[in-house]
Amino acid sequence: MPGPPLLHAPGTMRGVPGRPRYAGAMPHITGAADPGLMELPWDIPLSAWPEDVIAALPRGLSRHVVRFVRHGGNVLAVKETNREIAYREFQMLRELERLEAPCVHAVAVVTQRRTPMGEELSAALVTEHLAFSLPYRALFSTALRKGTLNRLIDALSVLLVRLHLTGFYWGDVSLSNALFRRDASEFSAYLVDAETGDLHEALTDGQRSYDLEIATTNIIGEILDLQANEDLDEGIDPFKIGERLESKYSKLWAALTATETFDANIPLRVAERVRALNEMGFDVGELDMLSTPDGQGLRIRPKVVDAGFHSRRLMRLTGLDVQENQARRLLNDLDEFRLVHPEIGEDEAFGAHAWLTSIFEPTVRAVPRELRGKLEPAQVFHEVLDHRWYLAESAGEDVPMPVATASYVKNVLPLRPDERAVLGRSLAEMTAELPALTDEVGTEFEARDPFENDNTYAWGEVPVPETSEPPQVRRQSTRIPAPERSPLTGQVAAQAQARATAEDDEDDASEESGF
Amino acid sequence: MAMATVTYDKASRIYPGTERPAVDSLDLEISDGEFLVLVGPSGCGKSTSLRMLAGLEDVDKGAIFVGDRDVTHVQPKDRDIAMVFQSYALYPHMTVADNMGFALKIAKVDKATIRERVEAAAKILDLTEYLDRKPKALSGGQRQRVAMGRAIVRQPQVFLMDEPLSNLDAKLRVQTRTQIAALQRRLGTTTVYVTHDQVEALTMGDRIAVLKDGVLQQVGTPREMYDTPQNVFVAGFIGSPAMNLSTFRVEDGYALIGDSKIQLRRDTVANMTEADGGDVILGFRPESLDRVAPNTPGAFPVEVNVVEELGSDAFVYGTIPTPLATASKNVVGGSGDGIVRVDPRDVPAKGDTIWVTIREGEQHVFSSATQERISTHVVKTDASRSLAG
Numbered sequence: 001m002p003g004p005p006l007l008h009a010p011g012t013m014r015g016v017p018g019r020p021r022y023a024g025a026m027p028h029i030t031g032a033a034d035p036g037l038m039e040l041p042w043d044i045p046l047s048a049w050p051e052d053v054i055a056a057l058p059r060g061l062s063r064h065v066v067r068f069v070r071h072g073g074n075v076l077a078v079k080e081t082n083r084e085i086a087y088r089e090f091q092m093l094r095e096l097e098r099l100e101a102p103c104v105h106a107v108a109v110v111t112q113r114r115t116p117m118g119e120e121l122s123a124a125l126v127t128e129h130l131a132f133s134l135p136y137r138a139l140f141s142t143a144l145r146k147g148t149l150n151r152l153i154d155a156l157s158v159l160l161v162r163l164h165l166t167g168f169y170w171g172d173v174s175l176s177n178a179l180f181r182r183d184a185s186e187f188s189a190y191l192v193d194a195e196t197g198d199l200h201e202a203l204t205d206g207q208r209s210y211d212l213e214i215a216t217t218n219i220i221g222e223i224l225d226l227q228a229n230e231d232l233d234e235g236i237d238p239f240k241i242g243e244r245l246e247s248k249y250s251k252l253w254a255a256l257t258a259t260e261t262f263d264a265n266i267p268l269r270v271a272e273r274v275r276a277l278n279e280m281g282f283d284v285g286e287l288d289m290l291s292t293p294d295g296q297g298l299r300i301r302p303k304v305v306d307a308g309f310h311s312r313r314l315m316r317l318t319g320l321d322v323q324e325n326q327a328r329r330l331l332n333d334l335d336e337f338r339l340v341h342p343e344i345g346e347d348e349a350f351g352a353h354a355w356l357t358s359i360f361e362p363t364v365r366a367v368p369r370e371l372r373g374k375l376e377p378a379q380v381f382h383e384v385l386d387h388r389w390y391l392a393e394s395a396g397e398d399v400p401m402p403v404a405t406a407s408y409v410k411n412v413l414p415l416r417p418d419e420r421a422v423l424g425r426s427l428a429e430m431t432a433e434l435p436a437l438t439d440e441v442g443t444e445f446e447a448r449d450p451f452e453n454d455n456t457y458a459w460g461e462v463p464v465p466e467t468s469e470p471p472q473v474r475r476q477s478t479r480i481p482a483p484e485r486s487p488l489t490g491q492v493a494a495q496a497q498a499r500a501t502a503e504d505d506e507d508d509a510s511e512e513s514g515f
Numbered sequence: 516m517a518m519a520t521v522t523y524d525k526a527s528r529i530y531p532g533t534e535r536p537a538v539d540s541l542d543l544e545i546s547d548g549e550f551l552v553l554v555g556p557s558g559c560g561k562s563t564s565l566r567m568l569a570g571l572e573d574v575d576k577g578a579i580f581v582g583d584r585d586v587t588h589v590q591p592k593d594r595d596i597a598m599v600f601q602s603y604a605l606y607p608h609m610t611v612a613d614n615m616g617f618a619l620k621i622a623k624v625d626k627a628t629i630r631e632r633v634e635a636a637a638k639i640l641d642l643t644e645y646l647d648r649k650p651k652a653l654s655g656g657q658r659q660r661v662a663m664g665r666a667i668v669r670q671p672q673v674f675l676m677d678e679p680l681s682n683l684d685a686k687l688r689v690q691t692r693t694q695i696a697a698l699q700r701r702l703g704t705t706t707v708y709v710t711h712d713q714v715e716a717l718t719m720g721d722r723i724a725v726l727k728d729g730v731l732q733q734v735g736t737p738r739e740m741y742d743t744p745q746n747v748f749v750a751g752f753i754g755s756p757a758m759n760l761s762t763f764r765v766e767d768g769y770a771l772i773g774d775s776k777i778q779l780r781r782d783t784v785a786n787m788t789e790a791d792g793g794d795v796i797l798g799f800r801p802e803s804l805d806r807v808a809p810n811t812p813g814a815f816p817v818e819v820n821v822v823e824e825l826g827s828d829a830f831v832y833g834t835i836p837t838p839l840a841t842a843s844k845n846v847v848g849g850s851g852d853g854i855v856r857v858d859p860r861d862v863p864a865k866g867d868t869i870w871v872t873i874r875e876g877e878q879h880v881f882s883s884a885t886q887e888r889i890s891t892h893v894v895k896t897d898a899s900r901s902l903a904g
Binding site: 081084169174201202204207209216220221225226228229239 | 571598604606
């Protein structure tokens with residue numbers, strides 16, 4: 001008699017010798033067109049997954065077990081929760097994505113997980129980790145700059161307005177439930193946790209104001225928590241930060257949705273309103289126009305506004321898919337290029353192509369392969385523009401793009417942390433139920449002075465400019481970088497910092513952040 | 516403190532672009548200190564009703580009062596109402612006391628008052644000895660209570676909870692359910708609680724309001740809902756396993772189940788109208804059936820499909836055999852299906868046929884035309900005695 005039949009052919013998990021694949025029952029995976037997901041060890045609780053599949057990424061506070069998993073070239077976030085919540089959140093994220101709201105991409109829901117002993121395990125929601133995104137805890141460090149905190153709050157207020165415009169009530173707005181990506185000198189925020197949210201046709205004022213109240217409370221709690229761990233200067237007033245979110249949100253909401261009445265010069269005024277919205281980065285899809293009862297005036301109200309005015313224009317001209325403020329910066333450079341080269345720049349599409357091939361691409365290709373995980377290409381380009389400004393300031397004359405690029409690649413970029421998939425060190429910490437992250441990974445994310453270690457007068461190894469003259473760029477239209485990166489030293493720097501802080505405290509309606 | 520009653524006065528919510536109101540002229544009075552549960556299937560309007568009270572949904576018609584104050588058009592944060600989440604994040608580096616009290620700082624409450632309220636809440640929540648420790652030192656259940664504490668220290672007039680247990684696993688859910696109910700009784704704060712789970716409603720609420728399609732079906736104590744459901748929907752919704760409900764022809768004061776005859780009370784038969792066309796909907800709970808010998812008057816057969824044994828109880832999920840069942844038109848629960856509670860020490864086998872009768876006085880009778888209750892008596896069963904009310 002032969003032995004009993006082999007019910008399943010045991011494979012071997014990578015790095016877990018002898019461990020049969022699918023020792024438990026086959027899990028049920030919905031959503032992903034990726035058979036590779038089956039390879040993950042769904043038959044053990046997430047908290048016990050082997051180290052070789054876990055990517056230790058910093059994360060915010062979560063009430064569920066959330067871990068980051070290496071999968072092919074990507075990093076996935078896996079969250080254990082119950083089945084209904086997992087499905088609901090999956091559908092919500094997919095719907096938000098369809099509505100072009102800034103959020104993470106939902107990959108799959110895994111259910112029917114069992115251990116080899118037959119014990120049931122929680123369902124899991126799998127989302128894609130946003131490349132080059134940073135949880136707020138990674139951006140904070142022992143010496144967090146107030147400017148950074150303000151920019152995070154600004155990004156979160158834009159995100160909240162955008163979600164509210166699509167009819168999404170979040171229900172648990174917080175820094176932990178968002179991810180941040182560098183976006184030129186600002187940040188862009190993305191929703192990562194939609195568990196508590198609801199989609200509506202349109203939100204009531206009550207829903208918006210309550211969402212904002214939750215946001216304020218949560219953010220103040222998060223800041224107090226950072227201060228309790230001495231990750232954040234005690235001098236920062238959490239309550240002021242809370243107020244900032246509220247005022248930023250309210251201003252942007254009003255600007256995007258307020259009704260205005262004009263009674264003279266109507267076409268011009270309407271065009272001005274649209275241009276003002278464009279400046280803030282929004283397209284006006286539909287405008288409600290209504291004559292006033294006396295028939296003399298016109299009441300207008302933007303009905304459909306879409307974020308991404310600049311990024312769409314850049315996409316149309318160059319095919320580059322970048323974030324809004326990066327697009328703004330790139331478009332500035334592109335427009336300047338077209339002015340300087342009227343012979344090719346007159347035609348917008350032609351000029352854009354020339355700029356792409358002769359300015360943008362050579363710049364980002366100058367980054368050696370091993371440094372490409374540091375920043376997104378568009379962010380590199382933005383930083384090179386900044387760097388060139390400093391070089392020119394010190395040198396007292398214009399610095400060609402290739403020179404600036406070479407100097408940046410040599411002196412600045414190597415010192416930047418890798419941000420494609422931010423890796424920490426301690427696995428134990430990542431699996432702690434209540435994570436406290438910043439000690440190990442935090443300090444690496446302190447925004448460094450890009451001018452540190454840079455010797456303007458030691459360009460000996462920098463290649464000489466190519467034969468064709470690089471474009472002469474007019475500086476005044478380029479955004480002046482944030483004051484804390486000022487190359488000033490000592491006393492002067494301290495004063496500049498103090499000035500900047502004072503300005504930050506002011507009501508910054510005039511700030512050119514464009515949200 | 517002012518009386519924190521809550522009154523829905525013909526309150527409706529009609530979403531833009533829809534015809535049928537999501538909540539239709541809700542009339543409901545919740546008394547001071549009461550724990551009221553809004554329950555119903557998904558889409559019944561229970562959450563919308565709660566959110567109207569919270570200020571998250573507009574009230575398109577009618578009004579809502581908290582005490583004597585009309586809050587219909589008041590912003591959420593000015594209503595003195597707290598939504599309680601079980602899922603608050605706890606801040607790892609802050610003490611339990613700070614986790615509970617920091618939101619009061621935002622409301623500019625002075626330090627001494629904050630400490631006082633936090634200590635009072637901790638006492639109620641059994642967390643006093645943990646106040647100066649970090650959340651890491653707490654068990655899962657204790658963390659849940661810290662989250663409750665965040666809402667308690669605000670001392671609102673009304674607590675609102677919308678499916679607060681939905682993201683907990685089954686074990687923690689039962690535990691937390693008991694804790695919330697006990698806590699609410701100790702605090703005596705008016706509470707409105709939304710759930711889709713009628714077991715949760717029966718075990719937690721002082722009173723239960725059942726909604727369907729935006730319309731309030733019935734409001735009452737758990738026992739009232741169980742013993743005298745006012746219509747077929749409530750009868751089928753409240754109770755687990757569900758009540759057996761079927762339409763039967765009535766002749767000479769007897770409901771006909773195939774060849775068997777079940778006597779109806781005279782006052783019930785008197786309540787039938789011409790619109791009923793000689794039919795009634797008869798309901799009987801699984802525990803209202805006795806196993807009897809086949810020739811007993813009023814007995815009918817049930818063919819056993821599945822037996823579910825739950826320790827102290829066993830339930831037979833069965834079918835009334837086809838030649839008999841075709842004579843009845845089923846309203847609830849599929850064709851000819853029935854559930855019978857049996858003695859767990861004497862469980863029939865699958866495929867057996869058992870004979871049962873409905874216990875005296877344990878019939879619920881509803882109009883086949885309106886689906887409203889026409890039997891006038893209160894039905895007491897073994898199970899109803901354990902319910903509040």
